[in-house]
Amino acid sequence: MDSQYQLYIGGKWVDSKNRFEVRNPANGQVLASVPDADVSQMAQAIESAVQVERYWAQRPAQERSRILMDASRLMRERKEELAKILTSEEGKPLTEARGEILYAASFLDWFAEEGKRIYGDTIPANSPDKRILVFKQPVGVCLAITPWNFPSAMITRKLGPALAAGCPVIVKPSELTPLSALEIAKIFEEAGLPQGVLSIIVGRDAAGLTEVAMEDPRVRKISFTGSTEVGKHLMQQAASTVKRVSLELGGHAPFIVFPDADLDQAVKQAVVAKMRGMGETCVAANRFYVHEKIMESFAEKMASHFRSMKVGNGLEAEVQVGPLVNKETLEKVERHVEDAVNNGAIVVTGGRRAEIPGGYFYEPTVLTHTDDSMILSREETFGPVAPLFSFCSEREVIEKANQTPSGLAAYFFTRDVGRVFRLSEQLDYGILGANDGLPSTAQAPFGGMKESGLGREGSKYGLEEYLEIKYISLGGIQGKSD
Numbered sequence: 001m002d003s004q005y006q007l008y009i010g011g012k013w014v015d016s017k018n019r020f021e022v023r024n025p026a027n028g029q030v031l032a033s034v035p036d037a038d039v040s041q042m043a044q045a046i047e048s049a050v051q052v053e054r055y056w057a058q059r060p061a062q063e064r065s066r067i068l069m070d071a072s073r074l075m076r077e078r079k080e081e082l083a084k085i086l087t088s089e090e091g092k093p094l095t096e097a098r099g100e101i102l103y104a105a106s107f108l109d110w111f112a113e114e115g116k117r118i119y120g121d122t123i124p125a126n127s128p129d130k131r132i133l134v135f136k137q138p139v140g141v142c143l144a145i146t147p148w149n150f151p152s153a154m155i156t157r158k159l160g161p162a163l164a165a166g167c168p169v170i171v172k173p174s175e176l177t178p179l180s181a182l183e184i185a186k187i188f189e190e191a192g193l194p195q196g197v198l199s200i201i202v203g204r205d206a207a208g209l210t211e212v213a214m215e216d217p218r219v220r221k222i223s224f225t226g227s228t229e230v231g232k233h234l235m236q237q238a239a240s241t242v243k244r245v246s247l248e249l250g251g252h253a254p255f256i257v258f259p260d261a262d263l264d265q266a267v268k269q270a271v272v273a274k275m276r277g278m279g280e281t282c283v284a285a286n287r288f289y290v291h292e293k294i295m296e297s298f299a300e301k302m303a304s305h306f307r308s309m310k311v312g313n314g315l316e317a318e319v320q321v322g323p324l325v326n327k328e329t330l331e332k333v334e335r336h337v338e339d340a341v342n343n344g345a346i347v348v349t350g351g352r353r354a355e356i357p358g359g360y361f362y363e364p365t366v367l368t369h370t371d372d373s374m375i376l377s378r379e380e381t382f383g384p385v386a387p388l389f390s391f392c393s394e395r396e397v398i399e400k401a402n403q404t405p406s407g408l409a410a411y412f413f414t415r416d417v418g419r420v421f422r423l424s425e426q427l428d429y430g431i432l433g434a435n436d437g438l439p440s441t442a443q444a445p446f447g448g449m450k451e452s453g454l455g456r457e458g459s460k461y462g463l464e465e466y467l468e469i470k471y472i473s474l475g476g477i478q479g480k481s482d
Ligand code: SIN
Pocket: 149, 150, 225, 248, 280, 281, 282, 283, 284, 440, 446
């Protein structure tokens, strides 16, 4: 990790007038200083992207693929170093950070291959002297706004398809985790990405920087991962120049356990679905619906897993639960638990800050006797808290699970195949983990329904988000043959 970073604009490393410090959420230590970009630097990044737009669109797919493959290889080769940087700025334990680097590289691999398969169509025409040919082209300059909870993977999940499709991209990472983003710029520079195709704009004036891009008609697409509130605002801003919009927004995932489930397997997967990234993921299980017949044993097994998890600085070996990313996140978790307890919830384990000085630590928490009056039944907690709600019928639990404006991920555990299909069809969620607490993978279409977002990332569908469809109606075909 460097102690001083620069911005990457139009293929050059540059400074800004101001700088700010990036801190480790485990102990508050300063990790590095980064430039605080101003709006003129966002404008420069757009200008550079526009200059190179046609050139990049016309490169053969194989050439773009090679660059993505090289970038992926470099990421894997530097896994250890990148993981340490990621853990230091975000907090997640090193083993998870290593996993995220591989997850990030997997999007580059996937789209390096998919980009070679951007096929067109021919369509029977409406007249004998015409032919209709459909082809696809890159949408153009893209803005990618990425979150702090996956500082590497959420960048490559956007960068992979955009670059494979032939779009230049400006990445605006979270100001909490800019170091991983700038390391990705180094990797692409080394992999031979032409100057101007990628810029990384780090800055604290998120609204101002974004506005420049949102108002520029030459930016044709925005892809955002973050809060529903900001996503709605971006959608409104995009309307003025009718940009393509992809949004991966908040979730409020139900995790349903039926009495016929393999209980040990369900508990194991519940721990993954809840505790990955300390619960700070959009797909985190946020409401556990456990059938009344198995509530007691499920709660005890889950609490015993949680009690065994070591909380601490993610860089330390054996740590499984790192700090939350900042004070606001920690305070929100506290507020949710406090409200639940004041309204009758019982703390089976956790329920308070972990006593580790200097960082934003919260103990893995299991609550029972929770009900719909509590904030955590309605809002995403984004922390290591598992509230267990009791249910008694399939119909009732489907209704409860769907009682939210969110629709990102839902999980359910049962051995009944008929029930797997009934739930899959009736739950209003884009991602369904049937006996699976970790459904995310590069080849699957990640994305939500309702207020959880628009569009899909990863998979063959993710590439379509960066492509325009055109057709040629070719006339005058039936001339005389010689
Ligand atoms: C997210 O929480 O936004 C992403 C999680 C994932 O890719 O699994």
